[in-house]
Amino acid sequence: MDLIVRDFPDLLRAMGVTLLLGVVSFVLGCILGALVGLARISRFRLLKGLAIAYVSVFRGTPLLIQIMLVYYGLPQLGILIEPIPSAILALTLYAAAYLSENFRAGIIAVDRGQWEAAHSMGMPYWRMLRRIVAPQAIRVALPPIGSRFIALMKDTSLASAVTVVELTRAAETIGSSTFRYMEAFLVAAAAYWLINTALSLGQGALERRLGRAYA
Amino acid sequence: MDLIVRDFPDLLRAMGVTLLLGVVSFVLGCILGALVGLARISRFRLLKGLAIAYVSVFRGTPLLIQIMLVYYGLPQLGILIEPIPSAILALTLYAAAYLSENFRAGIIAVDRGQWEAAHSMGMPYWRMLRRIVAPQAIRVALPPIGSRFIALMKDTSLASAVTVVELTRAAETIGSSTFRYMEAFLVAAAAYWLINTALSLGQGALERRLGRAYA
Amino acid sequence: MNTTDQPGTPGRTDSPIHIRGLQKRFGALEVLKGVDLTVARGEVVVVMGPSGSGKTTLIRCMNLLEEPDAGTVAVCGCSVECGDRARRRERARQVREIRHRTAMVFQQFNLFPHLTALGNVAEGPLSVRRMPRADAEALARRLLDRVGLADKAAEYPARLSGGQKQRVAIARALAMEPEVVLFDEPTSALDPELHAEVLQVMRELARDGMTMVVVTHEVEFAREVSDRVVFMDGGVVLEEGPPREFLSRPAHPRAQAFLRLVAHDLPEEGADDEGPDKPTRWERAS
């Protein structure tokens, strides 16, 4: 384990990168996912069709390909993106496809009477979404969104394919320079596990908090 | 697109590998997952605890690390596994952790009266599981299991990290030798999308078939 | 609030609700087949009729929760010509105006479950009328007091009884300071012992001069509080008149049959008959 002590600062830095990737893509993915989810239930055929296609494509193809497409493929079109932004872009697009379905399910679960009560007050559409529909939808959508956050945290490991030195890449580098892959990967795995267990606990607490009004 | 024509045989072979990885790990993952799911609802504390720990660890850490741990880490313990078996092993362990939760939910959803009716006949435990509980549990578990199969099909792309030449690795190779990443990855993505769309359709048909008795 | 200074439709005078030739269909089903109805300022109109006769649809057309197919709906000075798809912008503005000037109380309350009683009542002032929070909450407290629920301000709807919920819903409606309040069977989702507290609040509201359209089968309420009873059947207004006259001597045979059912059951267990199975009974009787 002296290996770990020596490489601790590197691992810590890499863990920072992992958290950065996960948190930033999750936040952006939630925003994009909410928009796609709304488009998915929109009355406008075109918007709805686009949302369906988006979800089908981004959920139907591997994240690894999406990441590499962004990093290696886009420069062919003259779009050059740094490794970390590339990874964040791909992770965001991928997560948003899943999150949009969670948001959609949450919104659909809100009773029609809630929309009608808000409408009958003359509340504008966006304000109604924000103040009436969203708080109720989020409660239903929270468990699957939490699972997605955890999945996303693990998905950040694929950023290693485009030279981002996050936890997995760091473990790989340490492993291949010391020939102690086992220890290096186990330490990285433990770090992910801790992050995800903490997220699970946080999610549970949040669910209880949001459920308070309904007790 | 001449690129595609030239490399078509390679891509086809790679697609075969992808399908092989996905199908074999899915089948093995279902078997292991069912066992873990049963352990999870067992009365034996130890068995139950082990199942919970298994699920937590394999769901809480990235598949990429698990694959690399098997391929690069296990030789340190004298366990040397070829790339494709390594990938299948890791994919199976990973998928089983998720599938066990689906099976468990399916089993729990079977009415207690069904167990009692079978018990009252004096049906042995395993025969009851197979003939009475499983057919009903599977119906409930099918939608999430189908989603997991699709996720697994995409997860096979990570086998590229341990030198398996499946679709993603093939696309990367073609891309890096021709500098036409865009086309190569798009073709691979399309192949995954087709596989997954076919799986989705098959799942829908199967769900309808299993639902027949309940119509 | 009383800024009805827009160029009025001819012959409309000052009536806050003025409906002419209203038609509405759902697919093949013609639900409203040309309804005319005018409600004067301060008037309380009770709408009765068998299930499926279109009562709910009619009052939902008044604040355009349903989009009518044809006819004119003029509410609080805003006149909407229906079935005319052009001028979306203008139409949307008018619909918003109408909804600001009316308020609706629903059978299922439709309180916002994530907000406290106070939050529910303050929501309209805050997010539609854009009042400062302090003012909105002061208003909400006054209104909760008015419906007798000052002490429940901090409760979430899940912890209120049905009657308390409906009273909060009425307070929420009043918080919009509407010219008209529309009620759709406000007591029929309630256990019988809770009807009285809601009807009492409505009675006080009527006494204060509020213009009200109330779909209900509460015969006592209609008799004592309303100025006029409108009887609907099959998508038209079949008969209307002062409550005492209509309730004791309805002219139309179908109204007679309907009243026999509703009024007869009232003394012993009428409450039960406001439940969801009443319509079936009527259907059987007709």
Added chain:
Amino acid sequence: MNTTDQPGTPGRTDSPIHIRGLQKRFGALEVLKGVDLTVARGEVVVVMGPSGSGKTTLIRCMNLLEEPDAGTVAVCGCSVECGDRARRRERARQVREIRHRTAMVFQQFNLFPHLTALGNVAEGPLSVRRMPRADAEALARRLLDRVGLADKAAEYPARLSGGQKQRVAIARALAMEPEVVLFDEPTSALDPELHAEVLQVMRELARDGMTMVVVTHEVEFAREVSDRVVFMDGGVVLEEGPPREFLSRPAHPRAQAFLRLVAHDLPEEGADDEGPDKPTRWERAS
């Protein structure tokens, strides 16, 4: 089937069911407080009693779906000393033996929804008795014919009425060729108009000499078909006797009160009273 040639418990003779000092608790709740009951071969015993008196628990102890805490349960020649945790192996063998020789019919039918009527009836012979498929299906067809459902062999439970479901469940029980059939309120989940068809099948079974223990409140059935009525209350057998005597002149006041409720309602709308709200009524009455 009648191989009761095991070394019998002293004093047990040939009675297929012989229970002594049966006790069962769920946590703090003592449900059975020492029940003795012997059922002779070919006898039909009806068990009655208010809700919560332990009837269901009693018959579930007979085939060890519930594990009793103390007492002796000797069923079809297998004797189980309860409360004795040792010798798991031996115990498991005995429990299996008892379950092979008895069959149970449940209030909620508990048909296997993924199997046709034929599949349901054939399941026991196939997977417990390990009959060849052809024989199992021939047997199943004969039994479906016996309960009047020969034409429904290929239907799934979802497409059968409640009465048909329960008749399939009885056929399924008979397919195990049991020495005893245990019924737990076999008609009380059914609409009243469907009771008769199930009771008719049970009547024929009794006539054919089957040993039966039936938890039911069907007073007519008890009077006409049963050999003995057992009245339970508070976890003990309070009274038992021939049906005609017990049903017309119960000795114990609680049995009198219970019968007033059950039997009284029978002529007019007794059916309704077999519904789930009956127990509550009894509780109120007692």
Added chain:
Amino acid sequence: TGCSAAASDSTLDNARSKGTLRVALTQANPPWNFLDGDNEPVGYDVDVARELAKRLGIGKVEFVGSDFGSFIEGVRANRFDIVISGQTITAERRQQVDFSRPYEVNGISVFVGTGNTSITGLASLKGRRIAVTEGTTQAEYARTKIPGARIKTYKNATLALTDVGQGRADAALVSKFQGAYLADKNDLRVKATGALLETEVNGMTFRKGQQDLKGKVDKALNDMIGDGTLSAISRRWLGGLDMAAELRKLPAGQAG
């Protein structure tokens, strides 16, 4: 700052004004370039890079860890200024990027497990499992020159040689120096066999059209060859080899 819209289009000017030269390398190809015990990049390429920066008048070198799969796109995308990681000069790559004059020559050896006697050279590689580093010229070489090769690609040579040592690949195509260094240092059970497959001439790469940079780099390299600096560096890392001498032996066409 996703897209790299620098103030000037001149890589050299930008590097000089920032005082930093961004150098990409694998950091996993000893002895050319790798991480030492303190996780600092070291090796032949690293020393050359530092010397080069000094001669270009740039105070600091920022080493960027990347891999062969990413070098070309990375330098085109201006993710770094220059790749100094033993890239072989090929016509295909020349279409994408510009090369400096050669600064190292390398020989590709076939490495096999220590117990392996059946593989003796190119001819006996037919149909075998060949380990290569992804994106290198050896990968392309194996694909085109070895019939029926089952190519296995790795992120770096260490991983490739390890697998050969463990028997999960039959042979690896790796730089002679690198293979020898790794085998020795890590007790990998591999050995070089047969003749050198080919001699590779390696250069540094940078974005196309950077004439000022190319001129300054080439001049600096020529100076380093002339004044013995390069020889000193190579002796230190490559077991006493004089790289300047090797470079002088190149035929005129390849000398750049």
